[in-house]
Amino acid sequence: MGRADFDxxxxxxxxxxxxxxxxxxxxxxxxxxxxxxxxAMGFTGAVYIRLSADGRALPPRPVFGEGAPEGWVEHYFxxxxxxxxxxxxxxxxxxxxxxxxxxAGRGMEKETGTLFGEAFEWWGADVLICPVRGINGGxxxxxxxxxxxxxxxEVERSTAHALASLYAVVGEGFLERxxxxxxxxxxxxxxxxxxxxYWVCLGxxxxxxxxxxxxxxxxxxxxxxxAKTKLGVASRASLAWRAFALGLVQxxxx
Amino acid sequence: MIHVVxxxxxxxxxRQLTAMHRMRREVFVGKRGWKLQTxxxxxxxxxxxxxxxxxxxxxxRDGGLQVSVRVRPVTDWSILLDEMPGCVEGDVAALRRPDIxxxxxxxxxxxxxxxxEAKRRAAEFRIAMLEAALRKGVTRxxxxxxxxxxxxxxxxxxxxxxxxxPVVYPEGGAAVGYEIQVSEDLVHRLRRAHGVTRTSAxxxxxxxxxxxxxxxxxxxxxxxxxxxxxxxxx
Numbered sequence: 001m002g003r004a005d006f007d008x009x010x011x012x013x014x015x016x017x018x019x020x021x022x023x024x025x026x027x028x029x030x031x032x033x034x035x036x037x038x039x040a041m042g043f044t045g046a047v048y049i050r051l052s053a054d055g056r057a058l059p060p061r062p063v064f065g066e067g068a069p070e071g072w073v074e075h076y077f078x079x080x081x082x083x084x085x086x087x088x089x090x091x092x093x094x095x096x097x098x099x100x101x102x103x104a105g106r107g108m109e110k111e112t113g114t115l116f117g118e119a120f121e122w123w124g125a126d127v128l129i130c131p132v133r134g135i136n137g138g139x140x141x142x143x144x145x146x147x148x149x150x151x152x153x154e155v156e157r158s159t160a161h162a163l164a165s166l167y168a169v170v171g172e173g174f175l176e177r178x179x180x181x182x183x184x185x186x187x188x189x190x191x192x193x194x195x196x197x198y199w200v201c202l203g204x205x206x207x208x209x210x211x212x213x214x215x216x217x218x219x220x221x222x223x224x225x226x227a228k229t230k231l232g233v234a235s236r237a238s239l240a241w242r243a244f245a246l247g248l249v250q251x252x253x254x
Numbered sequence: 255m256i257h258v259v260x261x262x263x264x265x266x267x268x269r270q271l272t273a274m275h276r277m278r279r280e281v282f283v284g285k286r287g288w289k290l291q292t293x294x295x296x297x298x299x300x301x302x303x304x305x306x307x308x309x310x311x312x313x314x315r316d317g318g319l320q321v322s323v324r325v326r327p328v329t330d331w332s333i334l335l336d337e338m339p340g341c342v343e344g345d346v347a348a349l350r351r352p353d354i355x356x357x358x359x360x361x362x363x364x365x366x367x368x369x370x371e372a373k374r375r376a377a378e379f380r381i382a383m384l385e386a387a388l389r390k391g392v393t394r395x396x397x398x399x400x401x402x403x404x405x406x407x408x409x410x411x412x413x414x415x416x417x418x419x420p421v422v423y424p425e426g427g428a429a430v431g432y433e434i435q436v437s438e439d440l441v442h443r444l445r446r447a448h449g450v451t452r453t454s455a456x457x458x459x460x461x462x463x464x465x466x467x468x469x470x471x472x473x474x475x476x477x478x479x480x481x482x483x484x485x486x487x488x
Contacts, residue, residue, distance in 0.1 A: 006419075011343075011419065014419060015343050015418065015419060018415075018416040018418075018419070019415065019416065095400075095402035096402065132405045133402065133405065133406060134405045134406025134407075134409050135405055158422060159419050161401045161404075161420070162416065162419070162428075162430050165401065165405040166404070166405075166408070166416070169405040169409060
């Protein structure tokens with residue numbers, strides 16, 4: 001049987017997360033501890049994404065974690081890349097982790113090649129995708145960014161997969177817990193703000209949003225800024241990310 | 255009803271035990287490619303299938319096997335501690351205690367006609383195991399689970415905790431060692447979560463058993479008068 005060949009410090013960090021993740025008090029603490037554990041293994045970012053729940057396919061929405069480059073999520077949805085993203089069907093089919101490089105090699109369509117070409121360029125990294133089953137009757141994934149060209153052995157993949165499974169199940173537990181911070185906004189977005197957020201998610205500038213909605217650039221900017229305040233974010237990229245995470249926008253993906 | 259089959263009840267459940275060993279061969283040797291011992295009767299057996307083994311079985315109305323798992327004290331031998339010690343971080347010997355059982359060779363077949371029913375029956379099975387473990391003074395269950403099923407295991411058992419980093423099987427795939435603290439509190443939380451109100455573990459007292467007490471007869475009796483009548487007066 002193959003045992004992980006990690007140095008003592010890495011081994012201790014990873015094991016601590018496996019032992020203690022279920023006792024962490026907040027989602028922020030979970031994110032911090034998980035980042036530390038996967039960083040010890042050389043991963044540079046981590047994002048949890050739901051692909052389906054209760055038998056229904058979902059837009060590949062980031063729910064918690066961080067690591068995607070600014071603007072990537074908006075770009076991904078604006079280009080409708082979920083349609084060509086071979087990593088999505090592979091996540092449903094595979095019980096083992098696989099990489100973007102593995103998924104890119106499966107693509108038959110030109111757009112798949114474009115998607116992964118851009119993904120590698122934007123991220124400057126490859127990503128290990130860890131499928132997680134058994135939560136909410138569906139499939140989720142944890143994306144772990146890593147150095148491009150890195151080859152992981154089976155023990156490293158399995159260890160990352162175990163960490164990702166804990167991260168997913170404990171993180172989902174926080175979102176479901178009675179008394180957990182509500183995913184509903186204290187001040188809901190107005191109809192106009194929601195419209196502007198939708199177009200921000202599709203990568204549009206204030207000028208473009210103004211033209212689409214027949215309002216001035218300044219008014220469009222006002223709605224976007226107001227939405228940023230309500231969602232508690234500082235940038236347009238974070239606004240899009242948070243809006244997807246909260247389910248406020250559902251672009252036509254499939 | 256979940257049947258608890260100790261050494262004392264083996265003769266009553268002979269048909270189900272044979273079916274279980276054959277299913278184990280089909281699943282673990284045939285489908286998963288594990289290199290395990292098989293016997294002429296077509297079943298898979300290992301060192302743990304001895305007098306100390308206890309089998310939990312969920313049966314259909316005809317006494318056919320649906321779900322089974324083996325538990326066993328770990329004091330003299332266990333798969334995790336003796337065959338896969340790399341799955342345990344720290345002192346393996348500290349786990350060799352009489353109040354610890356190992357779960358192994360879990361087989362899950364058709365458990366219900368819908369996803370909801372299957373989930374509920376799977377929960378009944380886990381609750382039955384915990385109740386039987388509590389009755390017999392067991393404080394912890396240990397075992398190993400495929401890494402791909404770890405999240406499911408935690409969701410299902412609530413208190414399942416990894417005992418170490420994953421270990422890769424020679425046949426492919428990887429496993430994580432785990433432990434589950436057995437407690438009344440865990441039983442209550444599982445009951446509440448799944449709406450299971452009645453005790454479902456049944457251990458037949460062999461000394462007082464009457465001839466009608468076959469596994470199918472017990473199932474019929476447990477399912478109520480209509481099922482009993484259908485089974486024995488058709």
